[in-house]
Amino acid sequence: METKDRILEAATIEFAERGFHGATIALIIHRAGVNQAAVNYHFGGKAKLYAAVIRRAMGRLLDLRDDPLTSWRQTADPLEALVRGMLAENLIASEERDRIHRLFVWEGLRASGVAEVAPVVMMDRHFRSVAAVLAGEIGCGESDDEAMIDAIWVIGQCHAYGRDRALRSHLPAVPPEAEAAYCDALVSRLLARIRAGLALTRADRAAGRKVPGAAV
Numbered sequence: 001m002e003t004k005d006r007i008l009e010a011a012t013i014e015f016a017e018r019g020f021h022g023a024t025i026a027l028i029i030h031r032a033g034v035n036q037a038a039v040n041y042h043f044g045g046k047a048k049l050y051a052a053v054i055r056r057a058m059g060r061l062l063d064l065r066d067d068p069l070t071s072w073r074q075t076a077d078p079l080e081a082l083v084r085g086m087l088a089e090n091l092i093a094s095e096e097r098d099r100i101h102r103l104f105v106w107e108g109l110r111a112s113g114v115a116e117v118a119p120v121v122m123m124d125r126h127f128r129s130v131a132a133v134l135a136g137e138i139g140c141g142e143s144d145d146e147a148m149i150d151a152i153w154v155i156g157q158c159h160a161y162g163r164d165r166a167l168r169s170h171l172p173a174v175p176p177e178a179e180a181a182y183c184d185a186l187v188s189r190l191l192a193r194i195r196a197g198l199a200l201t202r203a204d205r206a207a208g209r210k211v212p213g214a215a216v
Contacts, residue, residue: 004042006032011053016099019106020050020114051116054107057100058122061089069129078133083187083194086158090183093176127151137198139205146201154194161186 001009010032014023025046029036043049068085072078089097107117115121128142134154135147160167174182204210 003032003034003038007034007039007042007049008053008056011049012057012099012103015050015053015106016102019110020046020112021110047112047114050112051114054103054114054117054122057103060092060096061100067129068126069132072129072133079137079194080187080191082130082133083154083158083190084183086155087161087183087187087190090161090186091179127155130155134198137195138201145210146205150198150201153197157190157194161190 007028011023011028014028014031017023018027025036025039028049029039032038039045039049043052068082072081072085075081089100092100131147131151132142134150135142135144138146138150140146
C-alpha cells in the first residue's frame with residue numbers, strides 16, 4: 001500500500017474511533033508507520049487530512065462523484081442510476097460501513113469545524129443533481145419546490161435502507177455473498193415506488209395543485 005493510502009486508512013480508523021478532536025497526528029502516524037513529514041507532504045495537516053477522509057467516506061457511501069448528474073444522464077435510465085448509486089453502501093463490507101458511519105456520527109455530535117466537510121458543502125452538488133434528475137421526471141424546473149421536496153423524499157427513502165441500521169434490523173440478515181442480489185432487488189422495489197410517487201407529483205402539477213409556498 002502506498003504511503004498516502006496508509007495514512008488515509010490509519011486516519012479513517014482513528015477519526016472513527018475518537019472523532020476529529022480526539023484523534024491526533026501522533027496516533028495516526030504511529031498506526032500508519034510513517035512520520036509527520038509524510039502527512040504534511042500528502043495532506044498539509046490534520047484538517048486537510050480529515051477532509052480527505054470524509055470525502056472518501058462520503059464517496060463510498062453514495063458513489064459520490066464530482067459531477068454525478070452527467071454520469072447519471074449518460075445511462076439509459078438516470079433515475080435508476082441515481083437510486084443505485086445511493087444504495088451502493090449496501091455492498092460495502094459491514095466493518096467498513098460501520099466505521100464510515102461512526103465518522104459521521106462523530107461529526108454530528110461534535111463538529112470538527114472543518115469548513116470543507118460541512119454537510120451543506122459536501123452534499124450540495126449531489127442534492128442538486130438528484131433534484132435535476134427528478135425535475136426531468138416531473139416536468140418542472142430543477143430549482144422548483146416540487147423537485148426539491150421530492151429530492152429530499154427520494155434521498156430519505158434510499159438512506160433508510162442503508163444508513164438506518166435500526167430500521168434495517170427489522171429485516172432478515174443478508175449474508176455478504178447475497179448483498180449484490182439484495183441490492184438489485186431493493187433498487188427495483190424502490191424504483192417502482194419512486195416512479196409512482198413522481199407520477200403523483202406530475203398529476204398535482206397538471207391539476208394546478210402547487211406545493212404550499214411555491215411560486216405560481
